[in-house]
Amino acid sequence: EAVVSTQSTGNILKNFAPVEAEEDTEPADEKYYSTPGEAYNYASIASRIQQPGNEVYYACDLKPNCMHLMVKRSQRCRECEHNLSKPEFNPSSIKFKIHQIALRFVPRFRIVKVSNLQADTFTKFHFSLTNPTEYNLPVEFLPLPEDHPFHSKITAELRLPQKELILAARDDTAQYEDNITNDFEDDPDIIVARRMNKLTFVVHVKPLSTTGDVKIGFQLSYKYKSMTPSIRPDEQKSPEDISVMPCITACLGSI
Numbered sequence: 001e002a003v004v005s006t007q008s009t010g011n012i013l014k015n016f017a018p019v020e021a022e023e024d025t026e027p028a029d030e031k032y033y034s035t036p037g038e039a040y041n042y043a044s045i046a047s048r049i050q051q052p053g054n055e056v057y058y059a060c061d062l063k064p065n066c067m068h069l070m071v072k073r074s075q076r077c078r079e080c081e082h083n084l085s086k087p088e089f090n091p092s093s094i095k096f097k098i099h100q101i102a103l104r105f106v107p108r109f110r111i112v113k114v115s116n117l118q119a120d121t122f123t124k125f126h127f128s129l130t131n132p133t134e135y136n137l138p139v140e141f142l143p144l145p146e147d148h149p150f151h152s153k154i155t156a157e158l159r160l161p162q163k164e165l166i167l168a169a170r171d172d173t174a175q176y177e178d179n180i181t182n183d184f185e186d187d188p189d190i191i192v193a194r195r196m197n198k199l200t201f202v203v204h205v206k207p208l209s210t211t212g213d214v215k216i217g218f219q220l221s222y223k224y225k226s227m228t229p230s231i232r233p234d235e236q237k238s239p240e241d242i243s244v245m246p247c248i249t250a251c252l253g254s255i
Contacts, residue, residue: 105224131167144217159204
C-alpha cells in the first residue's frame, strides 16, 4: 500500500503552479463548423449510468439491459379477444391449444409432381391442398396481387383452376374406415385425386424465359370459422366466418 505523508503533500502544494491562459490558441477543426451535429449517435447520460461497466460513448455500443423473466402472464385483445401472448413456465410443455395459429385453419400446400419445363410451353404440375379444419372448405384461386413483393420475381404464366374447389373436412377416424364415399362432383380435367381431406389438382405452367429459375405465385381465397371462446360467459359469440387470402410463392426448378 502506498503511504503519502503530510510533509510530501505540503511540498506538492507548495510547488504547484496555476495554469495561465494563453492569448494565442490553435484554431478548431473546420468540421465542427461545417458538419451538423448528430446527437442521437451518442449515448445519453441515463444510458451510461445504467451500464457503468461498459463505459460506452456511442449509442451503437450499448448492450440490452437484463430484465426479470415474466412467466404465466397472458394478454388478450380487448376487441376480438384473441390471445396475443400466452407463455408457459416450461418451454417443452407448450401445446397447440390456441385456435388462431396458422396450422389450424390455413390449408397445407405441397408440390406433388414435377414435370420437365420448356420455354413458352404449358406443362402440367400436380399440386395438393390439405384441409386442417373440421368442416368443408371452399377454395378459390386468384392471381398474385401486383403490389406483392414477389410479383416482380415471377417468371412463369399460370393457368389456375377457374372453378371453386371444395376441400373435405378433416376426420381423424376416416383412415380406419373401409368404405369411404366421395360425395363431390369433381372435374377430372382439374382434380387428379381426392383422399379424405387432401385434394390433388392440376395447374398448367408456362415459363416466360429460356433460362433461369421458374418462379410462380398465386393467391388463395377462402373463409374459416372463428371458434374462439369468450372470456365473459354472458357474451358467448357464435362462430363467425373470416375471409383469408394468403399468398403462395414457389420455385418449380430451372430450365
